[in-house]
Amino acid sequence: MSATPSDIVEAGYDRIAARYLAWSEQVEGDPRLRFLHDLLARLPAHPAVLDLGCGAGLPCLALLAARGEAVGVDLSGDQLALARQRVPTARLVKGDMTAVEFPPASFDAVTAFYSIGHVPRDEHGALFQRVASWLRPGGHFLAALPSGDGHGTVDDWLGAPMFFSGHDPRTSRRLLAEAGLDVLVDEIVTMREPEGPASFQWVLAARPGSAYGVF
Known part of the structure; x- marks a missing residue:
């Protein structure tokens, strides 16, 4: 039986967990903290936040846990072991973000820093x-x-096979709208990884309703 994308991602990050953490610290121009602080400014004082693909917990899950109630989900047990050491106050869940279950309307925010690119693109809409x-x-x-x-x-990605999948930005915007989410911020940002430049579509979307903060 051939390995599924989630099998490849889980095994890959189990193999390179510590290496990935060191590699990520070498990335220049990573905008994640800028976007995360923008998000936190829109949330209540003690928010409940779910981080999909939390990895080793640095830096984002740690900041979320310091601010409120943080739940981190990751496929990789080795990644979660690192997160458990670094963010002991967070609730950590080993699982696939496309299959984990949480009660409806249980979070003030959901974050996903570079992790959805490891999910097959035909599952993005349902996610x-x-x-x-x-x-x-x-x-x-x-x-x-x-x-x-x-x-x-x-x-071979940082020493292990790895699965990647994505849509063009226009398709991702459509899928977010079809999910009932209003896109507030949509920005393509290029940063410099050790191997060269890499661009990502950063989106901040909201579920319609009583909103926090000022847009």
Whole structure:
């Protein structure tokens, strides 16, 4: 039986968890903290936030846990072991973001920093619908999405096979709208990874309802 995309991602990050954390610290121009602080400014004082693909928990899950109630989901047990050491106050869940279950309207925000690009693109629409169902009215979804429509497995990414998949920005905007999410921010940002430039579509979307903050 051939490995599924989730099998490839889980095994890959189990193999490179510590290496990925060190590699990510070498990325120049990563805008995640800028977008995260923008999100936090829109949330209530003690928000409940779900981080999909939380990895080792740095820096985002740690900031979320310091601010409120943070739940981190990741496929990789080795990644979660690192997160458990670094963010002991967060609730950590080992699982696939396309299959985990949470009660409806249980979070003020959902975040996904570069993780949705590891989900097969034909599942993105259903995932956005799940995210919308988990958000409270006026809740926000912040994600770094692929900016291209590539799809497939790379044989060697930081020392392990890895699966990547994405849509073009226009398609991602349509899928977010079909999930009932209003896109507030939509920005393509290019940063410099150790191997070269990489661009992502950053979106901040909201579930309609009683909103927090000023847009």
